[in-house]
Amino acid sequence: MHAINYEAPKTLKDAVALLAQYGEKARPLCGGTDLIIQLRAGVRRPDHVVDVKKIPELSQISFDLTKGLRLGAAVAAIEIYENADLRQYYPGLTEAAHLIGSNQIQSRASVGGNLCNGSPAADTTPALIALGAKCRVVGPKGERIVAAENFCTAPGRTVLQPGEILVEFQIPAPAAHSSDAYLRFIPRNEMDIAVVGVGTSVTLDLDEERCTDARIALAAVGPTPIFANKASDWLEGKKLDTATIDRAAKLAVEQSSPIDDMRGTAEFRRHLVGVLTKRTLLIAAERAREA
Numbered sequence: 001m002h003a004i005n006y007e008a009p010k011t012l013k014d015a016v017a018l019l020a021q022y023g024e025k026a027r028p029l030c031g032g033t034d035l036i037i038q039l040r041a042g043v044r045r046p047d048h049v050v051d052v053k054k055i056p057e058l059s060q061i062s063f064d065l066t067k068g069l070r071l072g073a074a075v076a077a078i079e080i081y082e083n084a085d086l087r088q089y090y091p092g093l094t095e096a097a098h099l100i101g102s103n104q105i106q107s108r109a110s111v112g113g114n115l116c117n118g119s120p121a122a123d124t125t126p127a128l129i130a131l132g133a134k135c136r137v138v139g140p141k142g143e144r145i146v147a148a149e150n151f152c153t154a155p156g157r158t159v160l161q162p163g164e165i166l167v168e169f170q171i172p173a174p175a176a177h178s179s180d181a182y183l184r185f186i187p188r189n190e191m192d193i194a195v196v197g198v199g200t201s202v203t204l205d206l207d208e209e210r211c212t213d214a215r216i217a218l219a220a221v222g223p224t225p226i227f228a229n230k231a232s233d234w235l236e237g238k239k240l241d242t243a244t245i246d247r248a249a250k251l252a253v254e255q256s257s258p259i260d261d262m263r264g265t266a267e268f269r270r271h272l273v274g275v276l277t278k279r280t281l282l283i284a285a286e287r288a289r290e291a
């Protein structure tokens, strides 16, 4: 059996120091719903795990209508969707968190772990990209900010360097008449990985009846989560009528690069990107009208 040294520092400084000391032989641990499975399967074999759940900055949910949201990387899915402010102002993020695994998994699975695991199918990642989330990363060389859409670099890989910790997400304050939505397709009702997921946010000018800002992000249709910037840009300044939404969906399909696998064919996935893009846009727009 491979012995692993477990440490649970209470400060960010101590966690960074430990990770720097152990280098490539260490791995941060949060809820463990990905990492422990990977350890058991022998996919990863660290000599040290550094539990980040006891670090206060990683556990905070700080929301202000003018400053926006600072969401600690170790916040569990259940804490996200049980938070009344987040449900009201970031409903797409809360519905993505609510889709992760089962109740038991949601009480362990963190939003930061969902991103740092680097899965292209992670449910909260498109919701974060749609909201324009920035990731605050701290490591031995200091601090840096990475846009959520630039965080994953390949399946199971991210921009994180050895010793670096994802501390929090910084999410802009919700603009007037803005909202978001997340939908995924799985072959059954729960406990499955997205065949396709789509997260969308829109801001409307109700006087002009136009979309002033939009962001669309896709899951499970490429080696990383995808920010569909062409589809998003297309919507800006336009009335969200059927033709405009259809065109945005087509552009989102063009930006996807799915593969055939046991969960679905590339052709089926492209179809789903179109369907889910339209549906999330309609849901987000409806919510934005009432926001």
Ligand SMILES: Cc1cc2nc3c(=O)[nH]c(=O)nc-3n(C[C@H](O)[C@H](O)[C@H](O)COP(=O)(O)OP(=O)(O)OC[C@H]3O[C@@H](n4cnc5c(N)ncnc54)[C@H](O)[C@@H]3O)c2cc1C
Pocket (backbone or CB within 6 Å): 027, 028, 029, 030, 031, 032, 033, 034, 035, 036, 037, 052, 058, 073, 074, 099, 100, 101, 102, 105, 108, 109, 110, 111, 112, 113, 114, 115, 116, 117, 121, 122, 123, 124, 160, 164, 165, 166, 167, 191, 192, 193, 194
């Ligand atoms: C039964 C089951 C069902 C699941 N269903 C879904 C689902 O429907 N949708 C979905 O998206 N996921 C699903 N998952 C995957 C998993 O629950 C999520 O990816 C979860 O959010 C990971 O968070 P965690 O806190 O458990 O991360 P961990 O397992 O602790 O860590 C995951 C990875 O991120 C790194 N890491 C964690 N936190 C940090 C940090 N702050 N800084 C730097 N690196 C860090 C770790 O080193 C590790 O490599 C499921 C898992 C299981 C077991």
